[in-house]
Amino acid sequence: MTTAASTQLTLTRGHIDTAIAALQPVHRVMLRLLLLPYMDPTPEDIAFMAQERKEPNMRAGGYVSQAFGGNTAIRREKINGVPKEWLVAVEYRAKEFQARLREHQARLNLLIAFYSDYLEGLQQEIDATAQLLSTECELSQESLDDLRAQARVAPLTYALKKLAARAEKQEVEEEDYRRERLSLEYQAHLRRHNRFKKRLEQVRQERHSCLASSLSDEFLAEICGTSTGSVTGRRVKAVQHYVTALVATVKASPDAAGLAAAVNAGIGSKLAGGSKNEGISSKPLNLAVDLWSQTVQTLAAEPMPSPTPKPCAHPEGGTKGLTAKLRSAATYELGEDEEVKIWTLTTQCFNCLTTLRSAQQDSGVAGRPFAEVLGAAKTRAAMPHKEAIEAAKEQAKAAEEEHPLDVDERLRPFTGDDAGQTGGRGSDRWW
Numbered sequence: 541m542t543t544a545a546s547t548q549l550t551l552t553r554g555h556i557d558t559a560i561a562a563l564q565p566v567h568r569v570m571l572r573l574l575l576l577p578y579m580d581p582t583p584e585d586i587a588f589m590a591q592e593r594k595e596p597n598m599r600a601g602g603y604v605s606q607a608f609g610g611n612t613a614i615r616r617e618k619i620n621g622v623p624k625e626w627l628v629a630v631e632y633r634a635k636e637f638q639a640r641l642r643e644h645q646a647r648l649n650l651l652i653a654f655y656s657d658y659l660e661g662l663q664q665e666i667d668a669t670a671q672l673l674s675t676e677c678e679l680s681q682e683s684l685d686d687l688r689a690q691a692r693v694a695p696l697t698y699a700l701k702k703l704a705a706r707a708e709k710q711e712v713e714e715e716d717y718r719r720e721r722l723s724l725e726y727q728a729h730l731r732r733h734n735r736f737k738k739r740l741e742q743v744r745q746e747r748h749s750c751l752a753s754s755l756s757d758e759f760l761a762e763i764c765g766t767s768t769g770s771v772t773g774r775r776v777k778a779v780q781h782y783v784t785a786l787v788a789t790v791k792a793s794p795d796a797a798g799l800a801a802a803v804n805a806g807i808g809s810k811l812a813g814g815s816k817n818e819g820i821s822s823k824p825l826n827l828a829v830d831l832w833s834q835t836v837q838t839l840a841a842e843p844m845p846s847p848t849p850k851p852c853a854h855p856e857g858g859t860k861g862l863t864a865k866l867r868s869a870a871t872y873e874l875g876e877d878e879e880v881k882i883w884t885l886t887t888q889c890f891n892c893l894t895t896l897r898s899a900q901q902d903s904g905v906a907g908r909p910f911a912e913v914l915g916a917a918k919t920r921a922a923m924p925h926k927e928a929i930e931a932a933k934e935q936a937k938a939a940e941e942e943h944p945l946d947v948d949e950r951l952r953p954f955t956g957d958d959a960g961q962t963g964g965r966g967s968d969r970w971w
């Protein structure tokens with residue numbers, strides 16, 4: 541297979557830049573727009589687009605008010621015969637789209653890093669709990685298997701609350717408490733593992749389709765201020781010329797099918813606004829090896845500038861309560877019902893994701909020595925003594941007057957709220 545040559549090739553940014561430099565200006569401009577998350581349009585690109593402007597809104601300077609508050613000095617100035625306001629507006633819009641695309645990718649990268657470490661640390665917790673159940677509580681392998689099999693449907697929140705109530709009244713033997721507590725924790729961790737594994741798969745797929753997409757013709761036309769029809773034709777030509785130039789640059793010799801695959805990948809699926817969660821299938825991810833896909837993968841592997849901070853999108857954004865929830869989510873302590881409530885918004889909010897990721901890194905849950913995880917699980921499963929429960933209640937009461945949202949957090953070790961459906965809503969929501 542002649543395409544094998546291209547699979548072994550290590551593409552660099554140097555190759556890509558050389559191939560783009562060999563193109564005609566019109567195709568160079570288009571290429572940098574198709575690769576906008578990784579490339580800044582040059583001043584020449586901006587001038588090229590500004591000269592071509594067609595839309596009347598643009599000529600009237602409609603967009604400049606957004607960019608520069610209608611600065612009249614800019615309006616009058618001309619550079620090489622092009623009004624400076626046109627240049628400013630083109631650049632402004634390109635940067636805006638670039639920022640949106642970059643934020644989307646940065647968010648997905650952050651999520652993937654978080655989920656990967658989360659699952660790594662969680663596996664250790666699962667192993668530690670299983671070990672304690674068999675050594676300290678003398679549970680047989682069969683009983684462990686039963687726990688595992690029932691994890692999906694077990695009413696964990698209810699069981700944990702009941703266990704906590706019995707401990708509070710000292711109605712349970714220490715040994716029984718430990719066994720029950722560890723069993724419930726084991727099942728809660730197994731459920732978490734399923735949930736987060738699925739989330740990781742989903743976000744990997746989202747990133748995959750994000751890399752396989754570029755801006756739609758409509759958005760490209762909006763940046764260029766030209767018609768969609770002319771963009772469509774240019775996109776195809778630009779990709780064809782680029783692939784040919786890249787083949788020459790890297791001295792590859794793909795066959796006709798390999799070339800067609802690269803061109804198709806370049807024209808390929810088009811992303812609406814750069815932030816849509818579309819086209820996610822359950823198919824396994826296969827990294828494409830054509831020259832266009834390799835171009836994108838090479839560029840996407842480079843570090844990306846951090847997005848500009850935006851306010852948190854949560855209704856309770858910025859409160860201590862939310863920060864505490866995120867912290868306990870990072871360390872496997874947030875209840876499933878609470879987690880489900882905040883998760884969708886959290887994954888969309890770059891602010892909260894950053895908090896989540898830092899909490900995870902600070903706590904060092906990934907890559908901890910196993911003995912440490914084991915010790916912590918053992919301590920957690922010890923029956924709380926009456927005095928400790930009373931002291932915690934007092935503390936929680938005092939805290940409630942100060943910060944109402946912290947109470948759950950302070951009582952968590954005693955209510956044991958770490959997973960489960962609430963109120964028997966059925967088992968279909970556990971993952």
Ligand SMILES: [Zn+2]
Nearest residue numbers: 852853889892
């Ligand atoms: Zn947020």
